[in-house]
Amino acid sequence: xxxxxxxxxxxxxxxxxxxxxxxxxxxxxxxxxxxxxxxxxxxxxxxxxxxxxxxxxxxxxxxxxxxxxxxxxxxxxxxxxxxxxxxxxxxxxxxxxxxxxxxxxxxxxxxxxxxxxxxxxxxxxxxxxxxxxxxxxxxxxxxxxxxxxxxx
Amino acid sequence: xxxxxxxxxxxxxxxxxxxxxxxxxxxxxxxxxxxxxxxxxxxxxxxxxxxxxxxxxxxxxxxxxxxxxxxxxxxxxxxxxxxxxxxxxxxxxxxxxxxxxxxxxxxxxxxxxxxxxxxxxxxxxxxxxxxxxxxxxxxxxxxxxxxxxxxx
DNA sequence: TCTTAAATAAGAATAAATCTTAATAGGGTC
DNA sequence: GACCCTATTAAGATTTATTCTTATTTAAGA
Numbered sequence: 494x495x496x497x498x499x500x501x502x503x504x505x506x507x508x509x510x511x512x513x514x515x516x517x518x519x520x521x522x523x524x525x526x527x528x529x530x531x532x533x534x535x536x537x538x539x540x541x542x543x544x545x546x547x548x549x550x551x552x553x554x555x556x557x558x559x560x561x562x563x564x565x566x567x568x569x570x571x572x573x574x575x576x577x578x579x580x581x582x583x584x585x586x587x588x589x590x591x592x593x594x595x596x597x598x599x600x601x602x603x604x605x606x607x608x609x610x611x612x613x614x615x616x617x618x619x620x621x622x623x624x625x626x627x628x629x630x631x632x633x634x635x636x637x638x639x640x641x642x643x644x645x
Numbered sequence: 646x647x648x649x650x651x652x653x654x655x656x657x658x659x660x661x662x663x664x665x666x667x668x669x670x671x672x673x674x675x676x677x678x679x680x681x682x683x684x685x686x687x688x689x690x691x692x693x694x695x696x697x698x699x700x701x702x703x704x705x706x707x708x709x710x711x712x713x714x715x716x717x718x719x720x721x722x723x724x725x726x727x728x729x730x731x732x733x734x735x736x737x738x739x740x741x742x743x744x745x746x747x748x749x750x751x752x753x754x755x756x757x758x759x760x761x762x763x764x765x766x767x768x769x770x771x772x773x774x775x776x777x778x779x780x781x782x783x784x785x786x787x788x789x790x791x792x793x794x795x796x797x
Numbered sequence: 798t799c800t801t802a803a804a805t806a807a808g809a810a811t812a813a814a815t816c817t818t819a820a821t822a823g824g825g826t827c
Numbered sequence: 828g829a830c831c832c833t834a835t836t837a838a839g840a841t842t843t844a845t846t847c848t849t850a851t852t853t854a855a856g857a
Contacts, residue, residue, distance in 0.1 A: 519803095520803090520804095521802095521803060521804065521853080521854050521855075522854075522855090523803090523804060523805080523853075523854070524853095525804080525805070526804085541844095542844085542845085543844085555805095555806070556805095556806085557805070557806045557807065557808095558845090559805085559806075559807080559808095559845085559846075559847090560804080560805060560806070562844090562845060562846075563804085563805085563846085564804095566845095566846095576732040577732070578730045578731055578732050578785065579730055579732075580728040580729070580730050580731075580736060582736075582813080582814075582843075582844070583843090583844065583845095584732065584734075584844085584845090596773060596776055596779075598777065599780070605776065607770065607772065607773060608770070609769075609770050611767060611768075611770075612764070612767065612784075615763060615764065615767070616763075617761075617786070618759065618760070618761050618763075620759065621748060621759060621786065623791075624748055624757065624788075624790060624791065625750065625788055625789045625790040625791045625792075625793065625794055626788045626789045626794060627748075627786050627787070627788040628751070628787055628788040628789070629786065629787045629788070630784065630785075630786050631784065631785050631786075631787075632764075632782065632783065632784055632785075633730065633782075633783050633784075633785060634769070634773065634779050634781065634782050634783075635779070635780055635781045635783075636776075636777055636778045636779040636780040636781070637777045637778045637780070638776060638777040639775075639776065639777045640777075641777065642777050642778060671834095672834090672835095673822085673823050673824075673833095673834060673835070674823075674824090675822075675823070675834090675835060675836080676822095677835080677836070678835085693813095694813085694814085695813085707836095707837070708836095708837085709836070709837045709838065709839095710814090711814085711815075711816090711836085711837075711838080711839090712835085712836060712837070714813090714814060714815075715815085715835085715836085716835095718814095718815095734812075734813070734844080734845075735812090735813070735814095736813085736814090
């Protein structure tokens with residue numbers, strides 16, 4: 494695990510990278526955009542727009558929900574964040590862009606990231622290759638987390 | 646590929662299995678329920694509730710959209726159909742319950758099923774096992790299908 | 798500092814899904 | 828086959844999630 498100082502430095506470098514990416518993408522460095530990204534980048538629970546808005550409102554009381562939606566959509570479009578594929582009604586997001594996979598609790602909808610090098614290294618079935626251009630390859634595991642198992 | 650007669654027989658046996666499953670689940674065999682399932686079972690495009698409703702209305706003009714939504718929800722809850730995990734605003738469904746994986750075009754949102762035995766046989770990373778009870782393990786590939794690649 | 802286009806807040810509007818209610822229809826019982 | 832009971836349905840109202848409209852503000856380049 495990282496200590497507080499290391500975590501802080503990591504975030505600072507992520508924010509610096511984000512600012513650079515925004516400039517290259519032609520996006521202005523607005524306070525709202527920076528804070529929305531920062532909140533998402535520090536969250537580990539793949540929050541929805543509403544959840545982010547609720548959290549950010551603590552420190553930015555005038556932030557509108559629409560701005561959160563609009564910002565998430567534009568950052569997704571520029572490839573700076575990702576919309577998580579779920580079956581839920583509210584869309585959920587993540588800032589993590591390194592290769593990883595998801596473990597989803599079908600009861601509480603918690604989503605956990607995990608690494609799986611063996612999968613990343615595996616070759617695709619041959620029939621797939623003629624389909625088009627594959628851009629990403631991910632695993633989704635579903636089940637019940639231990640908390641939900643206990644809660645029965 | 647199957648010929649017309651084989652396809653017809655396959656569907657008949659699926660419908661028989663579905664009827665049995667409904668009875669075991671305590672669901673009445675209503676005309677609407679049977680037709681909604683039949684339509685989904687013969688579709689290969691992972692349709693949304695609205696798409697199913699549009700198709701079914703050709704032969705069932707009084708079918709309400711609400712019934713399609715309600716039926717899909719109850720069949721999902723009984724494990725007879727599956728809600729496909731996408732990032733789209735409209736939920737999409739499939740009747741296929743055999744193990745398979747998805748190939749998704751990020752431009753036209755076409756979803757193709759495929760088999761991947763190597764993946765199915767692979768072992769999960771150790772850290773995962775303590776998380777809870779894993780019920781399913783699937784791969785999602787994303788990219789651009791050949792039609793969309795050509796259309797640029 | 799000035800300018801300009803992009804971004805924002807607020808509330809209206811739309812889209813997707815669910816709820817309410819009265820009517821209908823499986824499917825078990827006689 | 829007629830009857831009954833409850834699940835299911837259609838229709839339209841409602842809720843929830845997201846997007847649009849418009850007037851105002853602000854980042855960032857001249």
